[in-house]
Amino acid sequence: MRVQALFFAVTRDLAGVAEASVDVPGDAPTVADFVRAIEAAYPGLAGRMASVRIARNERFASLDVALAEGDVLALVPPVSGG
């Protein structure tokens, strides 16, 4: 399933890209499968995703949420606004 990945802040530095089209394998992939696909595709992020939250279509999503074709999934490292 193809989804769009957006990289912000430190994850953008580590991945070296701001956005990418990512193929998530599996019949009914979830956010957790997306995270695995990201770690496989971007060695700079491998092992570093524990504190990175995923936003699905502009809302935080837990790891068990199912993906849909064309979803926009953003990597949200620890936020530091304020």
Added chain:
Amino acid sequence: MTVWLKHEPLSVDEVTAAVAHPGAGAVVLFLGVVREENEGRRVRRLDYTAYEPMALAEMRRIVEGLAAELPGVRLAVAHRLGELAVGDLAVVCAASSKHRPDAFTASRALIDRIKADVPIWKREHGEDGPVWVGWVDARCTPEGHGAHAHASHGAHASHSHSHAHEPLEPGRAPRPETAEAKRAIRVVTVTVSDTRTPENDTSGQALVEELSEFTCVRRELVRDDPEAVREVLRRAAADADAVVLTGGTGIAPRDTTFEAVTALFDRTLDGFGETFRRLSWDEVGPRAMLSRATAGIIGTTLVFALPGSTNAARLGARALVAPLLVHAVALLRSPPDKESR
């Protein structure tokens, strides 16, 4: 209810005007300002970036959620993006209400929730190069990397990134403990021992394994020396929501963890030590009484001191610490003034 992301300087008046109305007898403002130093490092400037559409949506959700929790309160918030210098306004939060308690409660909760959940990041430029504030490498190795976990202004330094806001109104069911809420909790483990090395630190390893659902930001190893333990604990408490120590809680002359940690506690959780001893009674009988396991709170950080045996560290982390963390951290992060409402 108004929210802004702005690439130009913020106007306190504009945000204030957005919450003012004839029925509001109280307006509370919070201003977040760029500070000149962070964790001992000089700050020259900060670059703020955001996932802008989601940041706006999240700010709206926070404001609407608070307005639902505190009827009659009006809220507005403006956050600055781009390059800021020391003294610049980074964020302006305003809350109005009929009487002051709700406005104080709402403004505090508003900034806390913004700092926890709105996808905005600051990159700090100081003398030793740029740093993404709040980022620590998730890989947990003994003597890991330094953490830069603090906000760079005078605001409440919440390094939370949890969704588990404690509701402001009593009687509401707590949210279920999601994997995400657990992952958002930052833990530092500390092994106190004269003899252990990173290679044979099995009790530290047990802590990391039992707390693997949380984010372990650092694993420390320190000798049985009260001043060294205090120093490590001070640093750990600044970087983590919870610090779990193992070792030095017995009654031998070198066992000084109890004295070292309790000296720093702002508040003590007496039930932790008693519950741990109750559990270990089943395994070691009266010898359980020779353990000085203890827990307490430093600022908003939970501190647990467990014995040094691998089994005891594992038991305490699994049976007592892990089940408690999400709820306890949410309580420590919840805004004050609940009683005054």
